[in-house]
Amino acid sequence: MDPNQRPENQQAVVAQVVEQRPTPSPKKKSRGLGTLVLLILLLALAGSVAVNVALFGLAGFESFAGETRVQEKFVSHQRKAKDKVAIITVEGAIVSGEGFFKRQIDRAKDDKHIKALVVRVNSPGGTINGSDYMLHHLRKLARESKIPVVVSMGGIATSGGYYVSMAVGERPGTIFAEPTTWTGSIGVVIPHYDLSELLKDWGIAEDSIASHRLKTMGSFSKPMSEEERNILQALVDEGFTRFKDVIKQGRPAFKNKPEALDKLATGQIFTAEQAKKSGLIDEIGFLEEAVDRAIKLAGLDEENVKVIKYKPEPSLFGILTGTGTAKRDVDLATIVDLSTPRACYLATWLPVVAANK
Secondary structure, three states: OOOOOOOOOOOOOOOOOOOOOOOOOOOOOOOHHHHHHHHHHHHHHHHHHHHHHHHHHHHHHHHHOOOOOEEEEEEEEOOOOOOEEEEEEEEOOEOOOOOHHHHHHHHHHOOOOEEEEEEEEEEOEEEHHHHHHHHHHHHHHHHHHOOOEEEEEEEEEEOHHHHHHHHHOOOOOOEEEOOOOEEEOOOOEOOOOOOHHHHHHOOOOOOOOOOOHHHHOOOOOOOOOHHHHHHHHHHHHHHHHHHHHHHHHHOHHHOOOHHHHHHHOOOOEEEHHHHHHHOOOOEEOOHHHHHHHHHHHOOOOOOOOEEEEEEEOOOHHHHHHOOOOOOOOOOHHHHHHHOOOOOEEEOOOOOOOOOEO
């Protein structure tokens, strides 16, 4: 069959082009409601920004004006009683002793209803200056207010933490440690690290300009000379002597037996049981037992006394950020402070990087 021929009953297929008309677009909805909603959102955003700026401004002013104050918190016994036993906390590594610790002292000093102190120590220690600052103000408060001091040790009360515990004076039965407390670590350390070989690998060399060769004493960028080591050792020895003298004031049994203290003052950490046997503490007990002892020493009626502690007053910055405390900035002064060689009553070979203000 000729491919150009087709059967008679077969119709020819004719292609038809159908013109497609564009679909009519829907009618535009009124934009009045959308504009109103957008305007409300913009106003709300502007208001939120204004409020936050105001609050952060107040938070900054609060920090500038003295940061956080302290609040009194009821702990136990009779809430409505006038006579009080105040718990003052020493928490974390000790740097300066100022800040919250000092505000606790000032608050207690101004409260004539406080008849006894319980110092709750949970600290590995810290700088010599900060530890001595705390001890001084605790003793001063006890002396001027004529109130007894009892110490309750938490998980750790070593080195500077033990040093501060000597605020009890010569009164017996006043240092309590929990069964799992670590204490002791009596000694002094000046943390130092020789990074000169590492810096040499990096192509970094000490090139400081100083008025005297000893001005850069303790620098981590060069090995320590024998002259520098002897000078720093003398500083350590002097601080160590003071540490032992302070212990003799708080643990009078060692006054007539200095050799017994020398055997303990090796930097060793002791358990509560070991500390009690050696005379470093008096009793093994919890905070409640220390409070009971303070009540008894002050001659108070346990049915008519209120036990309180202090906590930081929440700042606006803390409320907004959920931290509960004021903002702590890490500035150049902080970095320089951390890099400065210093003698420490501290149970670690690391530099002090956490602060109990």
